[in-house]
Amino acid sequence: EVQLVQSGAEVKKPGESLKISCKTSGYSFNDFWIGWVRQMPGKGLEWMGIIYPDDSDTRYSPSFQGQVTISADKSITTAYLQWSSLKASDTAIYYCARPSLVRGEVRNFDYWGQGTLVTVSS
């Protein structure tokens, strides 16, 4: 059974750094892309980016390029999303999700994590 289990809720102050995780199991981690999706309070879903763990090929949505860093650790089949300096506008629920790609384009997301609530407030 494919499972994506995310780290717990975080409360941070503006300017602080943060790294949240997505532990996967039930499939060959190296052979599938994995990505992140943001949901701001009361808003819809926004795709942030994806990574291919086998070679660390990483692709970002233009809206998030330079704002976050996506990484993966093959040895523990875990993906990460990190910020170097959080802003209040980063307050959101962040979902990891496994996409399927065709010709480099995301076709759909077939498995999702339960979400990590990140609250940034002074």
Add this chain to the structure above:
Amino acid sequence: QSVLTQPPSVSAAPGQKVTISCSGSSSNIGNNYVSWYQHLPGTAPTLVIHDNDKRPSGISDRFSGSRSGTSATLGITGLQTGDEADYYCGTWDSSLSAAVFGGGTQLTVL
């Protein structure tokens, strides 16, 4: 403002049928496959339709999808209270080089 446009809410009685629309453009829905997700707040979203009209294994045949031109539609028949959730459409946008979603539609089963 989402790239794909969905109605904020729809409602219907138990046992009835409901449709949820998703409108886009030639750079997204018009030339790429559409998927649909069911999301109960606080839980992981679930893929219910992929490739416009295909159901993943384990998804009830009460769920159906279609695409015509630059719009897509999710249909749910035999509505149950357990179907109450937010539903999102998604696809690839070739101009943005990004996966995009609709703003979500809240389904209420009265």
